Amino acid sequence: MIKIENLSIDLPGFSLADIQLSVGRGEFFILLGPTGAGKTLILEAIAGLVPVTRGCIFVQDREVTHLMPEKRGVGIVYQDYALFPHLTVMENIRYGLPYHRADRAGCEARIGQLVLDLGISSLVRRSVRHLSGGEKQRVALARALAVNPAVLLLDEPLSALDTGLRDEIQKLLKNLHQTMNTTFIMVTHDFTEALFLGQRAAIIHKGRVEQTGTVSDVFKRPQTPFAAVFTGFKNVFPAEIDNGRASVGGLRLQLSANHLRGRRHLAIRAEDIHIQPRAAGAAGAVNTFRASVETMLDRGPYGEIGVTIEKQAFTVFVKKAELQSICQPDTDNVWVTIAPQTIHVI
């Protein structure tokens, strides 16, 4: 459906280098990465809004690398909605119709359905200036989908919304994707959005693709230390692997499987580390160590504890109720257990 081969874009102060991506028909694909990674630039390259230095872009098996944006059949929805402020809601939604005369009837029918599905039928005569953020996002989606694009590009469509509204629009997007035969490519830096909406994802970092795969695969098995940190691994550090064990400073950890010898990285999720009071008597279990508590933070729904084992710092998440009962700061009175199957070797 969409294929990007060796895409490079050179801009003053930033460049995309050798981007390789493939997105299937009707897929919900996520471009993940921190701010400034180059995600939006990839979207705009697909839409034809930035000049490509090298490489090719194919949409529906047609090369569009040097095609005008209006000829690509690619819709785009921006984070700030980019609604035309001098037009009403309906004028915004119908904006693209004059350029899709062949499918006029289809567009008209689609607009009627979209207005109903998106719950904006009461807004159509209003000026877009006076809409709320959620309403604007719905109008922007209706406008983009009205012309039945082959691909819909979503540039952080949820980041400007508050939490409640974000959940609502997430569900809306999921429904729209399921009901419409359109490929969605969404840019986000929020992994929870990716997990909820996406089927496959690519992690972009400093203008390069770090990892591509199904969203759950990327989440569970990051292939680079950056991907691990980005997908929420709080404990990522270099380690020496030898004979089914990993040495991190003076600490030796038992691994669940034999890995290639050499210098690698270990990634352990904070919620996968088990912590209990020393009195509980867990000594002797696999990968169980005596640890000293350095910090304790109340993170709202959970607690975050910073511990040190053999001079190696770890972050551990615990239930909020357990936070005070487990330990006290600056004491050497906890056991920490890291199950071998929770240690991810990169």
Next chain:
Amino acid sequence: MKTKSILVMVCMALLAGGALWPAPAAAEPKGDVIIFHAGSLTVPFAEMEKRFEARYPGVDLLREAGGSTKMARLISEVGKPADIMASADFAVIDKTLIPDHASWNIRFASNQLVLCYTENSRYADAVNADNWYEILGRKGVIWGHSDPNLDPCGYRSLMVLKLAEIFYQQPGLYEKLIANRPEENIRPKSVELVSLLKTGNMDYAWEYLSVAVQHDLRYIKLDDHINLGNYQYDDDYRQATVEVTGKAPGTFITRTGKSCNYGVTLVDDAPNAAAATAFLDYLLDPDGGLRCSRAWGNLRLCRPGCRRTRCGRSCRRRSKPASRCAISAAAAKRRRREPFIYISMISCAAVSAFILLPLLQMFFQSSLQGLKATLADRVVLKAIGLSIYTAGWAALISFVIGTPFAFLLARKNFAGKRIIEGIVDLPIMIPHPIIGIAMLGLVGKHHWLGKLIHAAGIRVMGTETGIILVLTFVGLPFYINTVKNGFEAVPVRLENVSRSLGAPLITTFFRVTFPLAWRSMLVGLILCSARAISEFGAVIIVAYHPMVAPVLIYERFTAYGLKYSQPVAVLLILICLVLFISFRVLSLGRARDR
């Protein structure tokens, strides 16, 4: 010289013949006649113009006054079209125009140099024909003369000083006096000095006797041995020589003293030779123009509008005092203000005063009668109308060619963009007379572009086309820069979305960018046309006629002085104010609607 005299006689005979046997009604002259003349001839020629145009309604005399040498050079070096050249120095025509641009030269009037002053000049009560040169040498006495390189009155003034050195037997007098005259006291035309005298910016100035009388100035009449007014002393006058610039930069010619004789000639390439000959017939007619000239030579001058009544302080309006409510509200606000606000307010008041004071001064100095007379003056209304018309065209052209360019600058980054932006700003930075001079070179017959333009039958010099051209030149940067900022304020994402929905770039421009940036375009048009209306430096070089308002104001100022220029200026300001405030209100109103 003999040949010249014979030529003159033949020409006079021909002209007199023309007067004796007037052309049949079918061949009555018509069309524009362009006359270049010395500034000192402005008043009698204005009178002649009225009478001549009354006799020949089909003819419109377009007069352009200036230093005689400069005017002659405009014909010989710049190639400006002219039918007749009337010089304050008979010799200027001989040296500058004959034989390449004119064939003959006729003396038709005489004048003499006098030292003018006003009752407010320093030592006004003490100065006389015996001590004037001592007073001019005193420290603190400001005196001046016109530019010897541009105006015969200028080098004649210097000749008088040299002759005075001999006549009064005061060796070194000339050098001593010149040492007491800084260069800024030299003005392009002798009549410009009149305004300096009248406004108190100068104590004494050298003028022709005719000019002194025309402007009600006090003057010292000098001995015939030194005043250059009596041809019987030509042998004495020849003792004084002055070096002035020649035909090319860096070259010089020597002017030798002789009595002041005005000369007139018909330019060889006169665009309207028939009508010009008719005017020369009238000028040299003992019952026509010569009557004026003789009267003027005898200082009984034909002088239009020499009313002495002036509207003084009684005309000044007093502003209403602010109401107590307003004052107390202002006082309440003041209590809450930060110190920086006071600095800002002082700065605001200073800037406002800086702008308004000279304008208000002009308003108060203009009498209501003067304004009324100006409103009824067809020439003034025509000039203001032409200013608005040409500025409107300049704005329209800027809109058409500047809008896509501004869009490009706002939306694209390309190699050399900064250089292009610098080029756009050039007309703002360079002195505007340079623009006029550059334009003259470009559209002149010596340039290939000028040749093409002439071949296409397009006239630039002295036409509305020329005016619109230079006004567009000076106004375009204001339009482009304003509109560029306006385009930059429209988020590029809106255009991206429009294109992703299928709209081509041009449709995107008209459906998205234009509706969101039109206000800045309107502001750009206001700035562009405002700049164009106020343009003077470039216009006066390209087209003295037809006369736009700033040129007319300058012409009135230089030829007649403040009295006749101020009402025109006030009227222009009022009309522009109404126009621009209307535009501003319109743009604000629409902005609120958006």
